[in-house]
Amino acid sequence: MELKTKIKKTLEKIKKEDKEINSFLVLREEKEILKDAENSKGKLAGKIIGVKSNICVKGLKTSCASKVLENYVAPYDATVIERIKKEGGIIIGMTNMDEFACGFSGESSAFGATKNPVNLKYVPGGSSSGSAAAVSAGFCDIALGSDTGGSIRNPSSHCGVVGLKPSYGAVSRYGLIDLSMSLDQIGPIAKNVEDVALLFSVIQGKDEKDPTTLEISKINLEEIKKPIKDIKVGILDLEGLNYDERIYSLLKEKIEKASEKYGWKLKTIKLNYLDLAVETYYPLVYVEFFSGTRKFDGRKYGKKIEEYAGPEVLRRVFGGSEISKAEYRGRYYNSALKVKSLITKEFEKAFKEVDCIVCPVTPRLPWKIGEKISIEEAYASDVFTVPSSLAGNCALSLPIGKIDSLPAGMQIICDKAQEEKLLRIGRSIESLNE
Numbered sequence: 001m002e003l004k005t006k007i008k009k010t011l012e013k014i015k016k017e018d019k020e021i022n023s024f025l026v027l028r029e030e031k032e033i034l035k036d037a038e039n040s041k042g043k044l045a046g047k048i049i050g051v052k053s054n055i056c057v058k059g060l061k062t063s064c065a066s067k068v069l070e071n072y073v074a075p076y077d078a079t080v081i082e083r084i085k086k087e088g089g090i091i092i093g094m095t096n097m098d099e100f101a102c103g104f105s106g107e108s109s110a111f112g113a114t115k116n117p118v119n120l121k122y123v124p125g126g127s128s129s130g131s132a133a134a135v136s137a138g139f140c141d142i143a144l145g146s147d148t149g150g151s152i153r154n155p156s157s158h159c160g161v162v163g164l165k166p167s168y169g170a171v172s173r174y175g176l177i178d179l180s181m182s183l184d185q186i187g188p189i190a191k192n193v194e195d196v197a198l199l200f201s202v203i204q205g206k207d208e209k210d211p212t213t214l215e216i217s218k219i220n221l222e223e224i225k226k227p228i229k230d231i232k233v234g235i236l237d238l239e240g241l242n243y244d245e246r247i248y249s250l251l252k253e254k255i256e257k258a259s260e261k262y263g264w265k266l267k268t269i270k271l272n273y274l275d276l277a278v279e280t281y282y283p284l285v286y287v288e289f290f291s292g293t294r295k296f297d298g299r300k301y302g303k304k305i306e307e308y309a310g311p312e313v314l315r316r317v318f319g320g321s322e323i324s325k326a327e328y329r330g331r332y333y334n335s336a337l338k339v340k341s342l343i344t345k346e347f348e349k350a351f352k353e354v355d356c357i358v359c360p361v362t363p364r365l366p367w368k369i370g371e372k373i374s375i376e377e378a379y380a381s382d383v384f385t386v387p388s389s390l391a392g393n394c395a396l397s398l399p400i401g402k403i404d405s406l407p408a409g410m411q412i413i414c415d416k417a418q419e420e421k422l423l424r425i426g427r428s429i430e431s432l433n434e
């Protein structure tokens with residue numbers, strides 16, 4: 001299809017269907033998008049791209065789906081956006097999300113919940129809810145999300161699409177509005193591994209504006225197309241954790257098929273301290289989020305956060321302020337850092353034995369929009385995604401089929417800077433269906 005027609009059709013579809021799904025907060029003018037399309041040359045030529053509303057795009061509202069930044073128009077492009085534009089990517093708009101990326105279901109946006117395009121009665125997952133929903137609904141080819149403890153992987157799993165959380169430092173965070181700076185990563189969401197790899201190859205790499213970025217070699221897109229043989233796969237032992245057995249069985253079925261086809265060796269692998277991961281993650285996030293949000297005091301950027309944010313954001317701001325008080329020093333934040341390093345060491349040990357670790361992305365299927373979930377249960381949605389975030393590893397969320405007509409996902413985790421191998425494994429599993 002000619003690019004101009006593709007864009008017009010996509011915009012028509014969004015205008016018709018997104019009233020219900022609510023995946024976009026900002027949609028650019030058709031004539032501006034068409035103008036960009038005329039100069040769309042490079043690796044991303046012709047690709048329509050959605051951007052999570054916490055990543056700065058010059059001239060567009062980057063509201064973090066919050067009343068606090070409701071009228072904030074980014075004055076500059078995040079590094080990932082600069083790179084996307086240079087390679088001809090066509091940005092069509094800003095996607096909905098959980099407010100300030102604090103969430104798991106897409107329900108905490110100040111501008112209304114996003115619905116799951118697979119079944120509109122269900123949540124799409126979060127916090128990159130709009131990005132995953134937009135890809136799943138066919139509103140864009142690729143979308144950018146951010147992942148601190150699971151926010152790319154969780155909604156990708158719930159919406160039946162592919163999402164990559166890169167290793168910490170693999171992608172520049174310059175221009176990303178922080179949730180927790182020691183854990184946040186920007187990454188791509190798309191319908192297939194190839195498009196995820198393509199966008200990752202464009203945004204990855206050292207950036208002098210973000211000193212935490214690492215010099216990691218560029219992934220080779222041709223390599224990713226080739227199935228990977230003779231690897232060792234660790235199936236994560238989930239003993240002691242709560243999860244839906246049906247997701248785990250589906251995952252094992254898939255991995256056994258892959259093992260037969262490609263000669264992969266399978267073994268069960270145990271990681272200690274998994275039961276502490278969520279309890280470790282939240283104090284870190286609360287403290288870093290509290291610190292990062294001190295700039296939202298109503299003077300320079302938007303409105304005062306304490307006066308305008310929703311309940312989940314306030315829980316973290318007030319909780320973070322408590323934990324940060326001098327009298328608690330060493331009790332929460334420092335203990336959390338200690339467990340973080342224990343979990344990191346568990347992964348390092350495991351990756352001496354296996355090439356990757358597989359487990360479910362989420363412990364349960366998407367829930368119904370508005371269903372009452374306790375905060376503990378909601379925080380537990382991240383039980384399988386948080387460990388690799390704490391360790392800084394790369395991880396992929398891959399659709400593996402449906403249970404009760406709702407999508408389920410497999411998470412594949414590889415060691416730091418092993419994105420090429422991770423994507424090859426993902427692509428090999430994906431191609432079992434072809």
Ligand code: GLN
Pocket residue numbers: 101102103104126127146147148149150151152179285382
């Ligand atoms: N659900 C997690 C949280 O609320 C993850 C958020 C994220 O990865 N941005 O913190």
